[in-house]
Amino acid sequence: MKLEMICTGEEVLAGQIVDTNAAWFANLMMENGIEVQRRVTVGDRLDDLIAVFQERSLHADVILVNGGLGPTSDDMSAEAMAKAKGEPLVLQDAWVERLHDWFTRNGREMPKSNLKQAMIPASAVMVDNPVGTACGFRVKLNRAWLFFTPGVPFEFKQMVEEQFLPFVQQSFGKTDNTALSKLLTLGRGESSLADELEAMSLPDGITLGYRSFMPYIEIKVFARGDSAISALGKVTEQIRRQLGNVVVASGKTSLEEEIHARLYNSGMSLSVAESCTGGLITSQLVAFPGSSSYLHQGLVTYSNESKVRVLGVSPQTLDDYGAVSIPTVEEMARGARALLDSDYALATSGIAGPDGGSEEKPVGTVAIALATRGGVYSQMIKLPRRSRDLVRKISAAVAYDMLRRELNGEAVVVDYHSIGRFPK
Template sequence: MKIEMICTGEEVLSGQIVDTNAAWFGDVLMQHGIEMQRRITVGDRLQDLIDVFVERSHHADIILVNGGLGPTSDDMSAEAMAKAKGEPLAENKAWREHMEGWYEKNNRPMHASNLKQAMLPQSAVMVHNPVGTACGFRVELNGAWLFFTPGVPREFKTMVYEQFLPFVHELFPQAQATKLIKWLTFGAGESALAHELDALCVPADITVGYRTSLPHVEIKLLARGEQAIAALPEFTQQVKQAIGHYVVSQRFSTLAQEVHALLTERDTTTTLSLAESCTGGMVASRLIDFPGSSQYLAQGIVAYNNTAKMDLLGVKPTTLQQYGAVSLQCVSEMAEGARSRLDTDFGLAISGIAGPDGGTEDKPVGTVALALVSRTQTWSQVVKAPLRGRTQIRQVSCAVALDMLRRALLGENPIADYGFIERLN
């Protein structure tokens, strides 16, 4: 089975918007054990669309086409597909009635331009869109099925789950079995991880893959076929022995979601206060991306200058004078100050020099101090984040802080050794 994707839209091709649909779709296919063979992006030009539909139909079994189903003149997917088939467009009466009902139900006028969305290639099979007015459809050309979906993410994702995946499984019920395992790692670069894993004997039909998204690297183990799937558990244990100390999640794509899950899955509520300086609220923002974070996150204080550190968190003036804002002593007082104000179980603090200016010989740009305090204990460290720019330094700082909390929640030592992060204390 060969599945491809054609992404349409001038704004996508020119880089005006990031094609999140394509990234999401590829990931969903992998989660279902399906590998996408190719992805092509084409602009809103009729002949270009016709050409790519015809050309790829000679190579793929199924092609998902995303975008170009709206009511405006630059939405050309249906027209291009009709011309590729050498047939006219025809009104789909069922979809016209659906649209008229949708607009009436939502007390909105239906403009004449919307009728375009009911015009499909004559041989098309309508694909229902349960959350929008853009009609999906599928057409067979040169032995390939082209499956058309709207570009609006909510509509697209709904149709992939409810329409596209069932169609794929119906068309290829005997497709080769696959199994995918993904682990999120932190603390080692792609080359360092590859060095460890290259020494292993990889069973036949198991592929080891890497996806870097600073400051993390995702490890993918893909087994194709029943024999490879049977060999996967033993090989997984070998991988875990080789790089397990770098794995921060075996179930989620972000470290923040792993920490969120650890906090919300506990039998008793564990509460957290944050005190951030150089990260400017990044840790809090990462956690509140997930519903239910109010269960444990009591507060997040951004104390950017020294006055705020003293007034909001109770950092002693003598601490700042003697040790500076980027020090074990300062972040320990920041963390305890945040924790004690609302009597939370943990306090987590970060203070650092994100650059590009502000560094000194003793504390160069990239120097970051972090502290985690519980009701009974304090863990603190100063690290030197890799110099890859202000944003990257803040991202690494955020990841180290979250990993300290993750380790503490698991009963492990929050202070860890990371391959690409130097610990200065």
């Protein structure tokens, strides 16, 4: 089976929004043993939509079309599909009734423009959208089934999981048994990881894939077939040993997810004091439900006065060593931990840029500390030629990894491949 995806919308084509739907879809398909062969992005122009539907339907077996099912004039997917087939749009009375019910339940009067969302090509089969107003549909053109979904992410995802995936599995038969394991890495580039792992001899049916989403590279170990699945655990562990310190989590998409999983309902507590990361560490943890079970506080002590008054950092320390220094960040971590007697505290202080650096402490210099009940660990990292945003993200990730290693009973401060460290 050859599966493709067509993404529609000027805002997607122009880069005004990031197409997270496409990444999510490809990942879900891969986890179900189905690979997306091609993805095309096309703007809201009727002739272009007609052309791409006609052209790709000659080559694919199934095409997931995302977007263009709204009520406005620039939503043209249904009209373009009807013209590609040379047939009219037909009003679906059942969906009109659904629309009226939806607006009534929400205490609103339905605009006439929403009737457009109940119009689909004459030969199309209506596909339920249980959480939105746009009617999905599927239709056969040339060799391909084109499956139309709205662009709203929560509508799209539910339709893919409940409608599209079962349709593909029923229409094209069961795929081979598959399994997938994921390793999260920090501090190495994708090409560097690939060069090292290419030398490994992999069993038949096991392939490697890479996904870059800074500051991480995710390694996907994909097994197809029972024999490959039985070898998956051994191969994954072999890769982990080969890469050493750069592997920071397994089956997680970020270190904040790993830390949340470790601390949630553990009885342990954490405080955070941030300067250059500006609340990023705290915000990433608060994104997970239940973080209140372990997170005592997150303090953004950006100014020196705040470091002194809130965290108890010595003015003399700041005078002698500066805000971006090991002594200062260690006192920040101790002070944050002591405020509520937390089990752990993380602290960051650095120069995220693009200005503010010096010859001694250039932009990208960040001091990070972890305070525990037994003492304080600290390090100064160097992140030259990174954007302000990436300096903050890498710094937060390194802080998480220090805590993760402490929880595992491992060395807290380690060398990564592409993250420099100042000698202590």
